Amino acid sequence: xxxxxxxxxxxxxxxxxxxxxxxxxxxxxxxxxxxxxxxxxxxxxxxxxxxxxxxxxxxxxxxxxxxxxxxxxxxxxxxxxxxxxxxxxxxxxxxxxxxxxxxxxxxxxxxxxxxxxxxxxxxxxxxxxxxxxxxxxxxxxxxxxxxxxxxxxxxxxxxxxxxxxxxxxxxxxxxxxxxxxxxxxxxxxxxxxxxxxxxxxxxxxxxxxxxxxxxxxxxxxxxxxxxxxxxxxxxxxxxxxxxxxxxxxxxxxxxxxxxxxxxxxxxxxxxxxxxxxxxxxxxxxxxxxxxxxxxxxxxxxxxxxxxxx
Amino acid sequence: xxxxxxxxxxxxxxxxxxxxxxxxxxxxxxxxxxxxxxxxxxxxxxxxxxxxxxxxxxxxxxxxxxxxxxxxxxxxxxxxxxxxxxxxxxxxxxxxxxxxxxxxxxxxxxxxxxxxxxxxxxxxxxxxxxxxxxxxxxxxxxxxxxxxxxxxxxxxxxxxxxxxxxxxxxxxxxxxxxxxxxxxxxxxxxxxxxxxxxxxxxxxxxxxxxxxxxxxxxxxxxxxxxxxxxxxxxxxxxxxxxxxxxxxxxxxxxxxxxxxxxxxxxxxxxxxxxxxxxxxxxxxxxxxxxxxxxxxxxxxxxxxxxxxx
Numbered sequence: 001x002x003x004x005x006x007x008x009x010x011x012x013x014x015x016x017x018x019x020x021x022x023x024x025x026x027x028x029x030x031x032x033x034x035x036x037x038x039x040x041x042x043x044x045x046x047x048x049x050x051x052x053x054x055x056x057x058x059x060x061x062x063x064x065x066x067x068x069x070x071x072x073x074x075x076x077x078x079x080x081x082x083x084x085x086x087x088x089x090x091x092x093x094x095x096x097x098x099x100x101x102x103x104x105x106x107x108x109x110x111x112x113x114x115x116x117x118x119x120x121x122x123x124x125x126x127x128x129x130x131x132x133x134x135x136x137x138x139x140x141x142x143x144x145x146x147x148x149x150x151x152x153x154x155x156x157x158x159x160x161x162x163x164x165x166x167x168x169x170x171x172x173x174x175x176x177x178x179x180x181x182x183x184x185x186x187x188x189x190x191x192x193x194x195x196x197x198x199x200x201x202x203x204x205x206x207x208x209x210x211x212x213x214x215x216x217x218x219x220x221x222x223x224x225x226x227x228x229x230x231x232x233x234x235x236x237x238x239x240x241x242x243x244x245x246x247x248x249x250x251x252x253x254x255x256x257x258x259x260x261x262x263x264x265x266x267x268x269x270x271x272x273x274x275x276x277x278x279x280x281x282x283x284x285x286x287x288x289x290x291x292x293x294x295x296x297x298x299x300x301x302x303x304x305x306x307x308x309x
Numbered sequence: 310x311x312x313x314x315x316x317x318x319x320x321x322x323x324x325x326x327x328x329x330x331x332x333x334x335x336x337x338x339x340x341x342x343x344x345x346x347x348x349x350x351x352x353x354x355x356x357x358x359x360x361x362x363x364x365x366x367x368x369x370x371x372x373x374x375x376x377x378x379x380x381x382x383x384x385x386x387x388x389x390x391x392x393x394x395x396x397x398x399x400x401x402x403x404x405x406x407x408x409x410x411x412x413x414x415x416x417x418x419x420x421x422x423x424x425x426x427x428x429x430x431x432x433x434x435x436x437x438x439x440x441x442x443x444x445x446x447x448x449x450x451x452x453x454x455x456x457x458x459x460x461x462x463x464x465x466x467x468x469x470x471x472x473x474x475x476x477x478x479x480x481x482x483x484x485x486x487x488x489x490x491x492x493x494x495x496x497x498x499x500x501x502x503x504x505x506x507x508x509x510x511x512x513x514x515x516x517x518x519x520x521x522x523x524x525x526x527x528x529x530x531x532x533x534x535x536x537x538x539x540x541x542x543x544x545x546x547x548x549x550x551x552x553x554x555x556x557x558x559x560x561x562x563x564x565x566x567x568x569x570x571x572x573x574x575x576x577x578x579x580x581x582x583x584x585x586x587x588x589x590x591x592x593x594x595x596x597x598x599x600x601x602x603x604x605x606x607x608x609x610x611x612x613x614x615x616x617x618x
Contacts, residue, residue, distance in 0.1 A: 102453050106476075110419070110426035117419035120432035122581050127433055129573045131565035137587025144411050166475020167415075256440035264438045272431050278446025 002298075004028045005044045007052025008071045010283055018287045023298065049297070051290050053077070059091070067297055069290050070095045073155075073277070074226060075307055076199040094305040096289060100277040101155030104250070107276035108156070108194050108224045109143075109163050111248030115220060116141040120270045143167040149174065149186045151206070152196035156224060160194055176202065187214040197225035209234035217243035224276050227251040232263070239266055250276040311607075313337045314353045316361025317380045319592055327596045332607065358606070360599050362386070368400070376606055378599050379404045382464075382586075383535060384616055385508040403614040405598060409586040410464030413559070416585035417465070417503050417533045418452075418472050420557030424529055425450040429579045452476040458483065458495045460515070461505035465533060469503055485511065496523040506534035518543035526552035533585050536560035541572070548575055559585040 002025055009032050010018065019028055029043040031052075044050065044058060048066045056077050059065065068091065070078070075095045114120050118140055125132060145168050150157045153175040161171045172186050187193065193215065197203040207221070207230040215221070221244070223230050232253050238244045246268030254261070255274055263269050293303050311334055318341050319327065328337055338352040340361075353359065353367060357375045365386050368374065377400065379387070384404045423429050427449055434441060454477050459466045462484040470480045481495050496502065502524065506512040516530070516539040524530070530553070532539050541562050547553045555577030563570070564583055572578050602612050 103449065103451060106422065106451055106453065107426045107449075110422045110428050113415065113419045114423050114428045114432075117416045117581075118584065119419050119423045119428050119579070119581070120435075122584070123423075123429035123432040123579060124436055125582070126429075126573060126580055127436065129568055131582060133565055133582045133584065134587075136582065136584045137591060138589060140412065140416075140584055140587040140589065142412060142415055142588050144415065162477075163475040166472040168471075256442060259438055264435060270428070270432060271435050272426070272428070273434070273440060273442045273445065275427065275431070275442065275445045275449055278443075278449035279451050280447060280449065282446060 002026045002049060003043075003047040005047035005050045005052075005054075006030045007050060007054045008283070008286065010287070014283050014287060017284065018291070021287075021291050022294075025298075026294070049294070065091050067091070067303070068093045069293060071286055072096060073100050074198055076226070078307075079200070079309055092303055093307045093309070094293060094303045095307055096286065097305040098155045099285070099289065101159040103279045103282070104156045104196070104224050104276040105159035105163055107250055107272055108160050108196075108222050108248070111250070111270050111272055112192055112194070112220055112222050113143050113167075115246045115248060115268065115270060116143050121267075143169065145169060146191040147189055148172070149190035149193045150196060151193065152198075152225065154196060154198075156196040157194075160196065184211075184214055187211055188216070190215065190219055192220040192222060194222040195225045195229060197229040199226040199228045203229045205229065205231045207231060207235070209237075212238050215244065218245045220244075220246045220248070222248040224248075224250045227253045227255065236262060236266075239269065244268075246270070248272065250274055311335045311358060312352075312356040314356035314359045314361075314363075315339045316359060316363045317592070317595065319596070323592050323596060326593070327600070330596075330600050331603075334607075335603070358603075374400050376400070376612070377402045378602060380595050381405060382409050383507055385535070387616075388509070388618055401612055402616045402618070403602060403612045404616055405595065406614040407464050408594070408598065410468040412588045412591070413465045413505070413533050413585040414468035414472055416559055416581055417469050417505075417531050417557070420559070420579050420581055421501055421503070421529055421531050422452050422476075424555045424557060424577065424579060425452050430576075452478065454478060455500040456498055457481070458499040458502045459505060460502065461507075461534065463505060463507075465505040466503075469505065493520075493523055496520055497525070499524065499528055501529040501531060503531040504534045504538060506538040508535040508537045512538045514538065514540045516540060516544070518546075521547050524553065527554045529553075529555045529557070531557040533557075533559045536562045536564065545571060545575075548578065553577075555579070557581065559583055 004026050006028055015030050022028060031040045034040060044054065045062050050065065051069045052071050073096050078093060118136060147170045148164055150160055150171060150173045153173050157173050161173060164171050174183055174186060195207060197206055209231055212234050221235060235247060239247060248270045250272040251274055257263060257271065263271060296303050313335050315337055324339050331337060340349050343349060353363065354371050359374060360378045361380050382405050387402060427445060456479045457473055459469055459480060459482045462482050466482050470482060473480050483492055483495060504516060506515055518540055521543050530544060544556060548556060557579045559581040560583055566572060566580065572580060605612050
């Protein structure tokens with residue numbers, strides 16, 4: 001028998017689907033079926049496999065955990081934690097790879113195109129039944145043939161580039177191998193910068209004041225990576241004090257964004273509230289991904305999305 | 310000397326550019342430089358060439374007008390008017406062809422993708438600093454691989470199909486040659502219908518109650534053609550009383566949309582206020598288009614966008 005602790009907040013229907021597709025030897029425990037924290041913790045400590053982003057501190061207390069399947073692509077919370085300081089025997093940690101590329105890319109383009117075609121502004125006008133109509137037309141922009149700089153070369157970046165090809169955009173992807181000179185020239189040249197960067201020691205505040213200062217006044221900044229990779233104070237200063245066309249932020253330093261944060265009020269900022277990865281079948285697809293990986297795990301084969309810390 | 314009456318509402322800068330590029334033999338009169346209606350009318354009646362969408366009724370009073378360059382792609386107001394009833398000698402009417410394809414297509418996709426990624430809803434949430442975040446994710450949809458039916462085969466339709474290719478959509482274009490059976494099946498099958506239809510006797514209320522009733526409950530209706538080609542009452546009924554995922558309306562029967570029209574308040578309706586054709590350089594590009602056509606006109610060559618009524 002194998003005990004499986006499920007931390008992810010699945011609906012009853014999704015739980016039934018998952019349970020119905022587990023081998024008979026696997027016994028699931030769904031954490032959200034109880035409010036008893038002690039019971040949850042006990043079930044966790046008895047489980048060899050965990051599905052979902054449990055409190056990273058818990059891992060130190062469970063040296064016999066064999067496999068942790070995260071329900072996210074990001075894993076920075078788990079990096080440099082327990083398995084460096086604690087004698088964990090054989091823990092494998094896997095994330096969801098190639099999973100959020102399309103949904104996040106669609107939100108990145110929806111946000112950028114939305115600013116260009118003033119969809120956000122038109123939606124706000126609708127709440128007060130205000131017709132502006134033709135007077136808005138000179139302020140509209142086209143995504144057609146724009147120069148787009150994408151930070152990153154992963155799934156999100158690839159999907160975004162694929163979508164932008166339909167708009168005949170001139171797309172540049174950059175990564176660790178890109179020289180400072182090439183990057184700086186690309187920043188100076190870009191009509192929009194789309195950051196897809198994950199959080200790690202190399203990406204913290206990557207879009208800092210110095211890099212943001214290279215952007216054209218007409219540029220748009222899009223962040224669908226991690227909030228920590230962008231210097232929000234520097235972005236705010238450029239949006240408020242120096243011209244910058246706008247920003248689309250799916251991620252911010254603090255989420256939920258605090259009420260007093262001035263980003264809420266800036267007219268050319270669109271906040272998509274970390275919904276970028278979402279889509280109707282997201283949880284069902286996560287379950288399918290896990291079931292495929294579970295099959296590999298039970299057959300002692302290499303897991304999909306295995307992280308190397 | 311050739312007198313040119315300019316009806317389009319150009320800025321002083323645009324007027325200077327146009328004047329600076331006219332041959333010395335052409336004398337422009339900019340209607341918006343005066344509020345004197347009698348003076349405008351007198352200038353119109355003296356002009357051999359008109360640039361801009363003047364009152365169609367005026368044309369009957371000016372049998373010597375030689376060329377009318379419309380500043381729109383649509384020309385239904387001018388169809389079946391003066392030149393059928395009045396002995397106009399040699400009037401040529403030209404519209405702007407291949408001009409609004411890309412901007413209108415970008416608004417169509419921005420609206421549809423905006424509904425799928427909830428950009429309109431997120432923009433509204435931002436006005437009240439309301440964080441919903443992850444709870445929205447199950448409601449998000451993807452444009453990826455959706456079945457999109459485009460009504461029309463013109464520039465807007467072609468540009469829209471080109472953009473949707475980047476989302477790997479399954480796109481069907483229909484036209485006059487499409488059989489009723491094929492069209493009805495496509496309506497039943499579509500995740501979204503994008504109408505790019507111009508107004509003419511064949512397209513009036515083309516998307517009527519019967520055709521709208523074929524759509525799936527999850528379908529989205531996008532109208533970037535003419536408001537008159539869609540039965541708004543029938544659409545309203547489907548949006549209110551029967552499930553229908555949403556609608557993006559760049560055009561409506563009445564524009565500006567009256568305050569009491571229930572479309573303003575429907576949560577899944579996005580009104581883009583006939584901004585679809587707009588972009589920053591729209592007027593400058595119209596001037597360039599006119600100047601090219603003027604050169605053809607002065608050299609007695611066939612004009613671009615010549616309409617056959």
